[in-house]
Amino acid sequence: MPSSALSTSFAGRRSLLVALLILPALLSVLWNQPAAAQEAPVEIPPPAVDLVETGTSATAVFAGGCFWGVQGVFQHVKGVTRAVSGYSGGSAETATYEQTGSGTTGHAESVEVTYDPSVVTYGDLLQVYFSVAHNPTQLNYQGPDHGTQYRSTIFPATEEQAETARAYIAQLDETGLFEGPIVTTIEPLEAFYPAEQYHQDFLTLNPTWPYIVFHDLPKIAALKQLFPDAYREEPVLVGTL
Template structure:
């Protein structure tokens, strides 16, 4: 997360007082949910994978990293068929899976989101399409918008070999379609473990819709999800609550 986000969490009251003159009115922030607004990580309309992903059962898991986990979690919480989306860390060791240590950019962790979903409602392929289209910008190497560092890298952590092969093939399709302003830099890294982030990071977008960072960088992603994927969008997010 950026330094400004770090300060905001550590000293929320002081930060809010210092930025009082810059805060956007709550009514305007709520209105942004339904407006065609644009963020630095602007959405791109892309085709779905050409091949279906074979899945069985009613529960499956996917792990995605794409910058600040507030926005990525918020997007998937609004997707029909997603039963749980948890912000956390993946890519490093258990003992370094904390906000403070991950923020150093030296742990190997990326801010990630573990998505639990029902394959009979939403497929892994559809989740990938949403991930590349509206959840983040896959052409930004080791950063997203104002957030810099390897902890903000665009990465897929496949929980099965089939997920990894499917994601790799889809990336090749998207690069061939040449719809982005640059090559996709998303990496596919071996999944070792996912560690849930601290409680104050969970459901952050929903609980803090007037937070300036959320208004500027994340609410546009929700608006884009609703506009580009209306059949997959649901108004009420599925929340983590107490872990």
């Protein structure tokens, strides 16, 4: 568990963020105007060429804004056996929430997804990542979260994963289904560092937080709607690291 000082600091920053998120909704009520709607997911085709992996366990690392929502989405995907929030792109010495939040460490808030390739393929995960988990056309931000730590990035564990991701990005750009070009980068996976315990399973443990309600629960609903055969009602949780 985090120290009391760290917990207080974290709660203070998030309380300010929550207040800022609630303000537009309150103003819309006062002025009798509708609040801005949650960004709609994009229904996209699966990869034309998927990755064939043997065995019963593989890992993939994705970054796409705040890791709370990305983790929460993948925890509801059948075949995913574990999804952990953490940091990738920087060094071990700076792999903390406080330092990553500065946007100067090279880290991105990321999620390490462990999955069974015989149930869900890497291409399946990519399809969920691009269509539901985040908006791949937003450069160095997602919704209200700005900075390189919130960038859209795939950290492939193998060259085969990298090739599959590059081909899929090219395929999706050709479809014209997104409002702009995909800005997702593909960066070598040097390491993945799990985030602090209080970030794990955050969506499931805090379903009434305004940030979760406004930005992340709609992703879970979209996953269920667009991928009914892949959706699992009960998420696979991290528990205690």
